Amino acid sequence: MDERPDIDLTRPSAARVYDYYLGGAHNFAVDREMAEQAIRMWPDVPLIMQANRAFLRRAVQFCVSRGVTQFLDLGSGIPTVGNVHEVAREADPESRVVYVDNDPIAVTYSRTILGDDPRTTVVQEDLRHPDDVLAVPEVAALLDFDRPIAVMMVAVLHFVQDDPTKIVAAYRDAVPSGSYLVISHATHDGQDEQADEHTALYRRRTATPMTMRSKGEVEALFDGFELVDPGVVHLPLWRPASPEDVADHPERFAGLAAVGRKP
Numbered sequence: 001m002d003e004r005p006d007i008d009l010t011r012p013s014a015a016r017v018y019d020y021y022l023g024g025a026h027n028f029a030v031d032r033e034m035a036e037q038a039i040r041m042w043p044d045v046p047l048i049m050q051a052n053r054a055f056l057r058r059a060v061q062f063c064v065s066r067g068v069t070q071f072l073d074l075g076s077g078i079p080t081v082g083n084v085h086e087v088a089r090e091a092d093p094e095s096r097v098v099y100v101d102n103d104p105i106a107v108t109y110s111r112t113i114l115g116d117d118p119r120t121t122v123v124q125e126d127l128r129h130p131d132d133v134l135a136v137p138e139v140a141a142l143l144d145f146d147r148p149i150a151v152m153m154v155a156v157l158h159f160v161q162d163d164p165t166k167i168v169a170a171y172r173d174a175v176p177s178g179s180y181l182v183i184s185h186a187t188h189d190g191q192d193e194q195a196d197e198h199t200a201l202y203r204r205r206t207a208t209p210m211t212m213r214s215k216g217e218v219e220a221l222f223d224g225f226e227l228v229d230p231g232v233v234h235l236p237l238w239r240p241a242s243p244e245d246v247a248d249h250p251e252r253f254a255g256l257a258a259v260g261r262k263p
């Protein structure tokens with residue numbers, strides 16, 4: 001890879017560490033080392049990440065089943081198995097996806113994997129600046145903002161330290177009635193000190209410290225949306241597809257998940 005000032009290979013990146021947990025190959029030694037440190041500290045971590053990815057898949061299938069085939073995936077990460085466009089297309093081949101991430105390596109890998117697919121695009125932007133994201137020409141070219149759009153913020157808002165309510169509201173205001181908001185978010189609800197140690201590790205080692213939020217705080221992000229049943233729940237409990245999706249102690253999955261519909 002050419003030398004780029006925006007890429008720091010001496011520091012683990014949340015995107016690449018997550019890729020490692022999911023069994024992907026787009027990570028470096030520094031990422032694997034931090035992931036292994038996290039696993040020693042909290043052996044459930046890979047399972048939690050996999051439960052998050054499984055929620056993402058179920059949420060995409062849900063949106064397509066409700067006739068929404070356009071996706072704005074904010075904080076999309078490194079495309080690992082079961083990407084939004086792959087899941088959506090199984091249900092509707094016409095589905096369109098804009099992937100947005102601010103990690104240059106995630107974006108580079110995404111571009112390589114997606115190639116010249118005309119129904120997907122990837123843009124390098126910071127989701128905290130909705131006006132910039134929405135002004136990217138490829139976004140308007142691929143998504144029709146007169147038709148419902150699913151706005152995905154899956155496992156990303158805990159990397160936003162300030163209150164993200166206004167950011168989410170800006171995307172809500174940009175999409176029409178019938179659109180969906182899909183969120184999963186790390187939480188301390190139901191956790192013990194392992195979760196605190198894990199948060200401290202991200203704060204120490206990465207450029208993207210995590211901010212855990214409570215169920216009430218996640219619910220507040222759905223202002224202006226009607227929560228779809230079962231509301232804000234721990235990851236495995238959001239419309240499980242089979243009994244195997246629900247673990248014995250779903251509350252140990254330190255993530256909350258929900259989908260809302262803009263009326």
Ligand SMILES: C[S@@+](CC[C@H](N)C(=O)[O-])C[C@H]1O[C@@H](n2cnc3c(N)ncnc32)[C@H](O)[C@@H]1O
Pocket residue numbers: 014015018052053056074075076077078100101102103106125126127128153154155156159160208
């Ligand atoms: C844990 S991954 C989640 C990937 C995917 N959404 C999923 O759930 O499978 C979080 C991603 O959010 C990205 N990210 C963090 N802060 C961001 C920001 N402010 N704007 C855009 N992307 C961001 C990271 O680079 C990383 O790729």
